[in-house]
Amino acid sequence: MSKMLDGKVAIVTGAGGGLGRTHALYLASKGASVVVNDLALEAAEKVADEIRAQGGRAMAIAASVTDEAAVGAMVAKVTDDWGRIDILINNAGILRDKSFAKMTIDDFRLVVDVHLMGAAICCKAVWETMRAQGYGRIVMTTSSSGLYGNFGQANYGAAKMALIGLMQTLAIEGEKYGIRVNSLAPTAATQMTAGVLSSESLAALDPALVSPGLLALVGPEAPTRTILNAGAGHFACANVTLTEGCYVGGGADAGETLLAKFEQVSDRSGEIVPAYGFTQAEREVASAQRASDGAPA
Structure with missing residues (x-):
């Protein structure tokens, strides 16, 4: 044994x-x-x-x-x-x-x-x-x-x-x-x-x-x-996972935009297991930056 x-x-x-x-x-x-x-x-x-x-x-x-x-x-x-x-x-x-x-x-x-x-x-x-x-x-x-x-x-x-x-x-x-x-x-x-x-x-x-x-x-x-x-x-x-999500942005209609895109936000097909908690913030900032640059967020 x-x-x-x-x-x-x-x-x-x-x-x-x-x-x-x-x-x-x-x-x-x-x-x-x-x-x-x-x-x-x-x-x-x-x-x-x-x-x-x-x-x-x-x-x-x-x-x-x-x-x-x-x-x-x-x-x-x-x-x-x-x-x-x-x-x-x-x-x-x-x-x-x-x-x-x-x-x-x-x-x-x-x-x-x-x-x-x-x-x-x-x-x-x-x-x-x-x-x-x-x-x-x-x-x-x-x-x-x-x-x-x-x-x-x-x-x-x-x-x-x-x-x-x-x-x-x-x-x-x-x-x-x-x-x-x-x-x-x-x-x-x-x-x-x-x-x-x-x-x-x-x-x-x-x-x-x-x-x-x-x-x-x-x-x-x-x-x-x-x-x-x-x-x-x-x-x-x-596993505790994080979906790919998508950029919604701010503004008065942000909540309504989120509702419209919630199926994409919750889509699990591209989810990951983050290596650390700050992965969420890194992804969010990168998505916002792409949006401000005019690239797909």
């Missing part, structure tokens, strides 16, 4: 059960030393024991991803004991599903705090270590609920799409330091999805069928800024 991750140290948050557990076991099977993080130490220890029983190296650490001090202490312990941190899997999360009409702002804030701020806190804690060693692999856990929306998950969807924005910028900033940042959008039968999916779907969506996707995202030849969708053994990639 391939040991592509021999010598690498990985932290998996929310790894005491469900998808985090299968992630931890999978990374260990590929040779990584795994830090099993969870709110509950007992759950983390059970997974760490599983890894050790299979001949791997594991460390269980209880810490909330929203607690900067606890996350900082975890990272310090890992670097003190194992010398480096190569991989961070931001997996910890919660659900507070309700329609937006019934959702409280506290429910919204809590979900954003765990998913988005928890990932940001963990990324910040390992960032300098990865920069100094010139190597790092970070995976955000996004969701189709964020990418495409889902009824009753305004809080969860907002947090999960925000993680894509975090991925995009960290990938750009980390590139020269050998840090590659990607996202995984899993569909898996876990405690979080038990009341959402049918029994037949849950049977097909074994979390262990998602975890192999990590190898493509954290291996030596990993891409960066990739969104990998995974479930039931099926894998696909999602």
Whole structure:
């Protein structure tokens, strides 16, 4: 069996059960030393024991991803004991599903705090270590609920799409330091999805069928800024794209002109995946310049 991750140290948050557990076991099977993080130490220890029983190296650490001090202490312990941190899997999360009409702002804030701020806190804690060693692999856990929306998950969807924005910028900033940042959008039968999916779907969506996707995202030849969708053994990639669009200009009738040209503006045939956010502005200025020069915009 391939040991592509021999010598690498990985932290998996929310790894005491469900998808985090299968992630931890999978990374260990590929040779990584795994830090099993969870709110509950007992759950983390059970997974760490599983890894050790299979001949791997594991460390269980209880810490909330929203607690900067606890996350900082975890990272310090890992670097003190194992010398480096190569991989961070931001997996910890919660659900507070309700329609937006019934959702409280506290429910919204809590979900954003765990998913988005928890990932940001963990990324910040390992960032300098990865920069100094010139190597790092970070995976955000996004969701189709964020990418495409889902009824009753305004809080969860907002947090999960925000993680894509975090991925995009960290990938750009980390590139020269050998840090590659990607996202995984899993569909898996876990405690979080038990009341959402049918029994037949849950049977097909074994979390262990998602975890192999990590190898493509954290291996030596990993891409960066990739969104990998995974479930039931099926894998696909999602992209945030930009259409070619067209120049409309200003003036009192600009809105009406846009409406008339909206089919061209939204035409996806020439869409691209921008290399960075400023691509939009560059394209807009170039289009305006061509129009002022009398060339087709």
